[in-house]
Amino acid sequence: MNFLEEVILKEGQALSDQVLKVDSFLNHQIDPQVMQKVGQEFARLYRSEGITKVLTIESSGIAPSVMAGLELGVPVVFARKRKSLTQNGDLLTAKVYSFTKEEENEISVSKKWLKAGEKVLVIDDFLAHGEAALGLANLVEEAGAEVAGFGIVIEKSFQSGREKLLKKGYRVESLARVASLSNGSITFTRNGQEAWSL
Ligand code: G4P
Numbered sequence: 001m002n003f004l005e006e007v008i009l010k011e012g013q014a015l016s017d018q019v020l021k022v023d024s025f026l027n028h029q030i031d032p033q034v035m036q037k038v039g040q041e042f043a044r045l046y047r048s049e050g051i052t053k054v055l056t057i058e059s060s061g062i063a064p065s066v067m068a069g070l071e072l073g074v075p076v077v078f079a080r081k082r083k084s085l086t087q088n089g090d091l092l093t094a095k096v097y098s099f100t101k102e103e104e105n106e107i108s109v110s111k112k113w114l115k116a117g118e119k120v121l122v123i124d125d126f127l128a129h130g131e132a133a134l135g136l137a138n139l140v141e142e143a144g145a146e147v148a149g150f151g152i153v154i155e156k157s158f159q160s161g162r163e164k165l166l167k168k169g170y171r172v173e174s175l176a177r178v179a180s181l182s183n184g185s186i187t188f189t190r191n192g193q194e195a196w197s198l
Contacts, residue, residue: 091109
């Protein structure tokens, strides 16, 4: 069991067979020590890839991304879900459909912070249906930059996100892969092999 799986088993709560609550360290309160380890792990996985920037989406992707950016020594940019008052000039935009909210949103990043030729590590807190991840990849490609791969803190392997990203040829590194949340218990999978829990 890796450190993150241990934290999830201790702190996480299966709210239903689809939704995992991890408010104590990732989605509301943030545990800096856990985030630091997450950042170190992403940096270890992508250190040899010549990453020039980390890209994420507000809000829960920011903490793990900052830690990864610190470890890799590169800036972190986050896509916005709403246009900010100070956001002007040219924007890169992508449409993202949210299955949980059943609505389509436009995400954006200023062209100033994502440039052609960059090698981008895309990080997010959850990988569910992969819509946010694909939207972020679209922003990178619109900029003429390259997606080096994805760093996902928690993947729900029983949903379609991972498959969608692999099908497009992207590298996907998820630090914890949840196989199932059925009956209130959390089980993990590794390399598509057997599901297990404590
Ligand atoms: P998708 O992008 O992979 O297709 O996912 P989806 O539309 O289903 O998810 C929308 C939001 O819900 C995202 O956060 C995503 O991170 C989050 N989410 C998805 N599944 C879970 C889950 O099992 N547990 C938790 N805690 N979150 C989940 P968001 O609304 O953008 O929130 P935030 O980043 O502002 O915190």
